[in-house]
Amino acid sequence: MKFPRPRRILLYVLLIFFAFMYVLPFWTCITTSLKTEKDVINTVPIEPAWPTLMPWMDALGIMERPLLNSFIFTLFATIFSCFIGSINGYVLSKIRFKGSEMIFLFFTIGIFIPYQSVLIPLLLTMSRLRLYNSIQGLILVHTVYGIPICTLLFRNFYGEIPDTLIMAAKTDGAGTWTIYRRIVLPLSSAPFVVAGVFQFTSIWNDFLFGLVLARGSEALPASVALANLKGTTTAFWNVQMAGALWYALPVVIVYLILGKYLIKGYMAGAVKG
Amino acid sequence: MVNIIIKNLTKKFGEVTAVKNLNLEIKEKEFFILLGPSGCGKSTVLLCIAGLLKPDEGEIWFGDKLVTSPKHDVYVTPQERKVAMVFQDYALYPHMTVFQNIAFPLEVRGVTKSEIEEKVKATAELLGIFNLLHRKPKQLSGGQRQRVALGRAIVREPKIFLMDEPLANLDAKLRVRMRVELKKLHQRLGTTTVYVTHDQVEAMSIGDRIAVLKDGILQQTGASKELYDSPRNTFVAGFIGSPAMNMLEGNLVKKNDTVMVDLGFSMFELPTWIGEKLQETKESRVILGFRPEHIEITKKWQKNGIEAKVDMLELIGRELYIHFTVGNKAVVGISRPTEDVKIGESVWIVPQEEKIYIFDEKTGEALI
Amino acid sequence: MKENLIAFSILLPSILSVGYFVYASIGWNVIASISDWKGLEPSYTIIGFNHYAELFHDPVFWISLKNNLLLILLFVPASVLLGLFLAILLDMKVRGEGIFRTIYLLPFALSFVITASLWAWMYDPKTGVINILLEKIGLGFLKSGWVTDSSIAMYCVILALTWQFSGYTMLIFLAGIRSIPESQIMAAEVDGAYGFNLYRRIIIPQLKPSALAAFVILMVFTLKGFDFIYVLTGGGPGGWSTFVLPLEMFRETFTMTHFAYGAAIATVLFVIVMAVVLPYLYFSFRRKGE
Numbered sequence: 001m002k003f004p005r006p007r008r009i010l011l012y013v014l015l016i017f018f019a020f021m022y023v024l025p026f027w028t029c030i031t032t033s034l035k036t037e038k039d040v041i042n043t044v045p046i047e048p049a050w051p052t053l054m055p056w057m058d059a060l061g062i063m064e065r066p067l068l069n070s071f072i073f074t075l076f077a078t079i080f081s082c083f084i085g086s087i088n089g090y091v092l093s094k095i096r097f098k099g100s101e102m103i104f105l106f107f108t109i110g111i112f113i114p115y116q117s118v119l120i121p122l123l124l125t126m127s128r129l130r131l132y133n134s135i136q137g138l139i140l141v142h143t144v145y146g147i148p149i150c151t152l153l154f155r156n157f158y159g160e161i162p163d164t165l166i167m168a169a170k171t172d173g174a175g176t177w178t179i180y181r182r183i184v185l186p187l188s189s190a191p192f193v194v195a196g197v198f199q200f201t202s203i204w205n206d207f208l209f210g211l212v213l214a215r216g217s218e219a220l221p222a223s224v225a226l227a228n229l230k231g232t233t234t235a236f237w238n239v240q241m242a243g244a245l246w247y248a249l250p251v252v253i254v255y256l257i258l259g260k261y262l263i264k265g266y267m268a269g270a271v272k273g
Numbered sequence: 274m275v276n277i278i279i280k281n282l283t284k285k286f287g288e289v290t291a292v293k294n295l296n297l298e299i300k301e302k303e304f305f306i307l308l309g310p311s312g313c314g315k316s317t318v319l320l321c322i323a324g325l326l327k328p329d330e331g332e333i334w335f336g337d338k339l340v341t342s343p344k345h346d347v348y349v350t351p352q353e354r355k356v357a358m359v360f361q362d363y364a365l366y367p368h369m370t371v372f373q374n375i376a377f378p379l380e381v382r383g384v385t386k387s388e389i390e391e392k393v394k395a396t397a398e399l400l401g402i403f404n405l406l407h408r409k410p411k412q413l414s415g416g417q418r419q420r421v422a423l424g425r426a427i428v429r430e431p432k433i434f435l436m437d438e439p440l441a442n443l444d445a446k447l448r449v450r451m452r453v454e455l456k457k458l459h460q461r462l463g464t465t466t467v468y469v470t471h472d473q474v475e476a477m478s479i480g481d482r483i484a485v486l487k488d489g490i491l492q493q494t495g496a497s498k499e500l501y502d503s504p505r506n507t508f509v510a511g512f513i514g515s516p517a518m519n520m521l522e523g524n525l526v527k528k529n530d531t532v533m534v535d536l537g538f539s540m541f542e543l544p545t546w547i548g549e550k551l552q553e554t555k556e557s558r559v560i561l562g563f564r565p566e567h568i569e570i571t572k573k574w575q576k577n578g579i580e581a582k583v584d585m586l587e588l589i590g591r592e593l594y595i596h597f598t599v600g601n602k603a604v605v606g607i608s609r610p611t612e613d614v615k616i617g618e619s620v621w622i623v624p625q626e627e628k629i630y631i632f633d634e635k636t637g638e639a640l641i
Numbered sequence: 642m643k644e645n646l647i648a649f650s651i652l653l654p655s656i657l658s659v660g661y662f663v664y665a666s667i668g669w670n671v672i673a674s675i676s677d678w679k680g681l682e683p684s685y686t687i688i689g690f691n692h693y694a695e696l697f698h699d700p701v702f703w704i705s706l707k708n709n710l711l712l713i714l715l716f717v718p719a720s721v722l723l724g725l726f727l728a729i730l731l732d733m734k735v736r737g738e739g740i741f742r743t744i745y746l747l748p749f750a751l752s753f754v755i756t757a758s759l760w761a762w763m764y765d766p767k768t769g770v771i772n773i774l775l776e777k778i779g780l781g782f783l784k785s786g787w788v789t790d791s792s793i794a795m796y797c798v799i800l801a802l803t804w805q806f807s808g809y810t811m812l813i814f815l816a817g818i819r820s821i822p823e824s825q826i827m828a829a830e831v832d833g834a835y836g837f838n839l840y841r842r843i844i845i846p847q848l849k850p851s852a853l854a855a856f857v858i859l860m861v862f863t864l865k866g867f868d869f870i871y872v873l874t875g876g877g878p879g880g881w882s883t884f885v886l887p888l889e890m891f892r893e894t895f896t897m898t899h900f901a902y903g904a905a906i907a908t909v910l911f912v913i914v915m916a917v918v919l920p921y922l923y924f925s926f927r928r929k930g931e
Contacts, residue, residue: 003784007836009734015730019744022804025759028770032762044777045763046769056754088655097645103652105926110663112918114865120673120679120904124683125666129687142661147655154668167325168364171435172425176647182377186368205752207868209826212895223754227872236624237762242759248751255751259743262750266387267816350643 031061033241036228040238059229059242065218066225067246072203073135073221077142078199084143085195088229090184092151094166095176104155110148115208126213133217141213142203149202150195153268158189160185190261197258198265201251222247274465275336275432279323282331284317284489285367291317293489294330295331299467307469310512315469316488319435322467323358335433336411339391356433362439363418365410365425371397372406375424380407382429395477396428415446427462434466440475452479478502485509507637509564510630516594518562519604521579523633525551525559534561534631538600544626550641551631559560559640562630565594565607569623570614578621579604583614597622667911674904683924684738693903702806702906705884708795712802712863719803721855724810731811732818742815746808755803757872764788779887789844798870798883803814806862807871810855817851818844857921864914867891886910 006269008213024046030038034051043049092104122141123132131137169179210221255262276638277299284292292314297389299305303515307315320326322333327348330341340349356379361576363514366374372393379389397403401419410418419439426434431485440448440455456479470476476483485492485500485508493505497513504510504518523534523541530590532548534541539599540639573580589595597604599622606622614620631640651673696702727745731738748756762771764787772784788794796870821844829843844924867887870876874883876892886906 008854011730011735015735015741018727019741022808024743024770025369025756025763025804028763029759041526041768044773045768046774062754065924075837084655087651091651095644095648099777100648104655105922106656107659109918110659112666112914112922113663113863114861114887114907114910114914116867117670117908118663119670119867119890121666121669122662123766124669125662141662144658148663151655160365162362164360164362164364165366166423167320167323167351168358168360169366169377171323171326171356171358172429173352174377175383176350176644183366201750204928205754207752207872222690223752225759228886230761230872237765237768240758241762242757245783246648248755251750251752252747255747256743258705259750260744262697263746263812264928266749266812 011097015099022201024257027242032238035238037236037238041237049210051091055238055242056246059246060237062229063222063243063246064237066220066222069135069138069214069219070222071218071250072202073138074200074203076139077146077203078196079201080139081146081150082192082195085145085152085154086185086188086192087156087180088147088151089156089158089191090180092157094161094163094179094184106152107148109153111152112147115145117181119208119212123212133219135219136212138209138214138219138221141209142206145197146203149268152200153195153198154188154191154263156268157194159190161187193267194261194264195255200254201262204251274301274463275302276465277433277467278332278334279318279322280332280334282318282321282328284314284321284326284328291337291489292321295486295491297484297491297494299343299465300482302465303467304468304479304481306476306483307467307486308471308473308480308512308515309492310471310475312488313486315471315486316437317597318486318600319358319437320465322433323356323435324349324354342615354433355429355431356435357429357431357436358481359422359437359439361438363410363422363439364416364443367410367422369414370407370409371402371421371424371574372420374410375428378425378429379581380406386502387613391427392422392493392513396424399427399435400424404494416451419443423458423499424490427458432465434464434467434468436466438470438617439468441470441472442478442593442616444635446490448475455479464593477513503639504520505639507560510517510632510639514564516565516605518564518630519606520601520632521561521599521604523559523561525554525631527555527556536561536579536600539580540576541579541629544577546626547631547641549628555641560634560637562632563624563628565605567625567627567628568606568608570606570608570612571621571623573621575621577626578623580624581620583616583620586616643749645685670904670911671908673901674908676901676904678901678904679899684828684901695902695911696905701881701884701889702886703809704881705886705889708883709863709887711795712799712866715773715796716799716802716806717856719850720806720859721889722809723807723812724812724855725852727807727811728818731815734780739857740763742811745811748805749808751805751864753868754872756801756805760797761788763872782807782913788883789875789878791846791882794874794878798873800868801875806859810859813851813855814818816850817848821847853921856864860896860917861914864910864917 028045031048032045034053035043035049036054039049047180092100107136126132126140131140135260155191165183166179168182174182205223206221207223209229210224215224226243229240279295279297282295283290290434295318307318309315317326321328324340326342328341329341329606334341339345339347339422340354341347346589349602369377375393375396378391379392394403397406398424402417402420402424405417410421413421422439438450443451452475468480480497482494482496483500484494487508491510493500500509504513507520511520521536523536526533526535530548532543534543541584579599583597583599584597585596585598586593591610593608593610595606595608595612595614597606604622632638633640672886675687676684677686677688677690680839731741735741766772766786766789771787775781775783785793826839827841833861834843865887866885870883870885871889871891876888887910890903890906890910893899893906
């Protein structure tokens with residue numbers, strides 16, 4: 001026991017106090033999203049009123065298309081970047097050739113660059129490729145910028161597979177691609193979940209690329225749509241909060257169900273933003 | 274079946290030379306052992322034979338086919354070499370059943386399903402793991418996994434078996450049992466086998482011939498009896514046989530017709546046959562060697578005896594290990610449990626005449 | 642050999658795309674920063690480092706830099722300390738540890754747009770929960786305009802960001818604490834250390850690598866973080882009170898179409914971030930023995 005008994009009560013008091021502080025913003029968000037405009041003005045934010053689903057419907061009306069957009073490009077970019085990360089990770093961890101360390105470093109640095117420093121050329125590139133304001137463009141961008149972190153995740157995971165396993169497969173007659181398909185890939189369910197969950201939340205949560213590359217169009221991502229809600233006078237607080245909740249929903253679900261994999265991704269040393 | 278010829282094999286890892294200029298010939302159908310302490314390069318040699326490592330220099334031939342030669346840019350991939358390998362950690366595919374593990378090398382080569390089934394079942398039967406075919410590796414014991422690894426190697430009917438300390442992870446009793454089984458298997462299949470181990474007892478018991486390595490350099494090659502009876506240097510002499518050979522330093526002294534070793538605290542007269550062999554040798558620092566199992570103990574001084582004090586006695590079932598102090602060195606002797614010695618007693622150790630060894634102190638080479 | 646060729650060809654598309662979208666783009670950006678590109682048509686006439694000089698004399702640049710520094714000096718230590726504190730609390734074998742951990746970490750998993758919207762609502766002077774709660778518990782005199790008050794807006798941002806990130810630093814420290822072998826703790830307890838002493842003298846000193854990792858990652862965030870402040874305050878109130886470098890870059894480039902100037906700001910940002918990241922990467926690569 002690291003602390004004697006009477007202090008335990010203080011411990012729980014502190015924990016609950018902080019939990020309260022952390023939950024407060026969400027609580028006010030939820031209650032507000034279920035109030036009518038009048039109630040929002042007249043009642044205290046943390047007190048719920050007679051719930052109404054109007055704000056949720058209104059928010060959905062505005063955000064329906066952007067949510068769908070986000071779903072599509074997030075899903076595809078996640079799948080692409082994970083698969084590319086997987087074969088890259090396999091090659092970099094199991095095939096020792098000259099320069100594999102260099103190439104790994106090449107990718108790793110790419111994780112940390114501030115996106116501002118590539119934004120202008122990116123804009124030019126996208127418009128030249130006619131991918132500006134398009135979902136395909138967002139898929140391309142998120143896939144490419146997701147390759148470094150996915151490669152890192154998979155390479156670290158595959159590093160744990162004993163080399164003797166690969167050597168055994170080689171003497172058994174399996175070539176590089178067969179080894180990947182029949183030995184490495186079947187053992188990859190864990191890193192795929194970690195990378196998948198990490199990429200899903202990172203891409204879904206992205207704002208900057210959406211803002212710069214797809215702001216005024218049908219490819220509008222949900223993050224930008226939500227930010228737009230804030231600026232307008234037509235959407236009052238309750239609708240804004242409902243919009244935020246709609247947008248938060250997928251990530252919250254992923255977080256609650258697959259949270260421990262997300263944590264593994266965070267611990268790999270990289271962070272969003 | 275093929276023989277393996279290794280010429281001038283050298284492999285470096287950065288600054289470290291793991292294998293230096295190794296020359297070996299492994300005969301067809303032979304059960305050949307690579308023996309040595311950890312880090313001596315034996316696994317490196319094995320991996321080069323398998324094609325999993327590329328040497329810096331040298332050649333490797335399987336029969337009359339050149340499979341590795343950096344100089345001529347020849348390098349046959351492991352997949353194409355038709356060797357089978359058993360690893361120390363067994364390297365079983367964790368996500369596959371025993372059946373699938375053993376079937377894998379056949380599948381990869383495109384063997385028909387029915388033939389695969391036949392062969393896998395026959396192999397499993399042979400190794401006594403038939404009832405484990407649908408289990409996964411993590412459900413198996415160490416000994417069972419080892420057999421699966423063997424099965425995966427055998428099922429391909431390869432020309433060469435390579436084994437990298439396959440018994441090292443088994444407990445002592447199982448290891449002894451598996452040793453016998455491996456030997457029986459080899460007698461049955463007759464495949465050329467190269468087997469790596471650091472355990473000299475294992476090597477002596479199952480090998481047809483043994484190559485002893487130290488720091489990447491070949492020390493001696495021969496059948497176990499040869500290595501035991503005629504070690505070529507102090508390393509081989511000390512490595513083979515347990516407890517190790519006793520080695521005492523001294524000066525070689527010649528007086529008239531007798532040759533003696535001046536051990537500092539006493540003089541030890543060498544038998545005439547050694548004296549004859551050392552006729553040309555000058556007086557110099559030498560090492561006198563004799564094995565613990567080749568001694569007699571007397572209570573009186575003898576000119577070919579060494580004075581010793583009994584330190585400790587270990588009664589090991591059918592043998593008595595006696596630990597002596599000679600001069601200031603520790604010496605071990607093995608005798609019958611009925612030997613009449615007491616702790617603290619002073620006795621004379623008399624090595625058997627025919628079993629005395631003399632090595633040059635500087636080079637370690639045997640002088641006789 | 643053939644294997645190496647296969648390896649290289651598998652990596653090639655990634656190398657090319659990352660090479661283009663990251664490295665070449667950075668270079669292109671630097672070139673843009675020394676051009677005279679203004680307005681919607683790109684221009685590639687090189688005019689030297691004028692824009693950087695301009696930057697030096699630009700008051701907004703210095704305000705942004707100051708705010709970035711404020712983040713580094715306040716937000717980072719606050720998040721790290723709060724995270725450490727929470728990690729220690731959770732290390733005490735509490736019941737429901739998983740639930741508490743989930744709660745503390747949730748903000749970090751969410752998008753900045755969401756959290757900025759939440760805090761915008763909480764900070765609202767008229768109907769936001771903070772002012773109303775303060776009133777209710779009799780601390781009405783502490784009411785304020787919060788993010789609408791330019792003198793304290795930045796501090797409001799810092800508080801909100803601490804809330805969002807402390808779950809992450811908590812995670813890092815928790816992993817660090819748990820990586821200390823149980824036998825060491827037991828040995829210390831037998832030696833007579835427990836409670837504060839145990840933490841102060843045995844556990845916390847061994848958390849240096851975790852603290853370092855947390856510091857570096859948070860610092861990188863303070864330098865390139867854009868989303869949150871943009872959505873919460875847009876850089877205001879009063880024009881620049883919560884401006885940070887990424888915001889300035891965005892405004893100059895996309896609002897004012899001073900592309901070359903914006904590229905210069907982006908380059909400065911890049912240099913600062915790399916100055917923090919590269920030494921850290923170098924040391925951790927070395928430590929892993931790679």
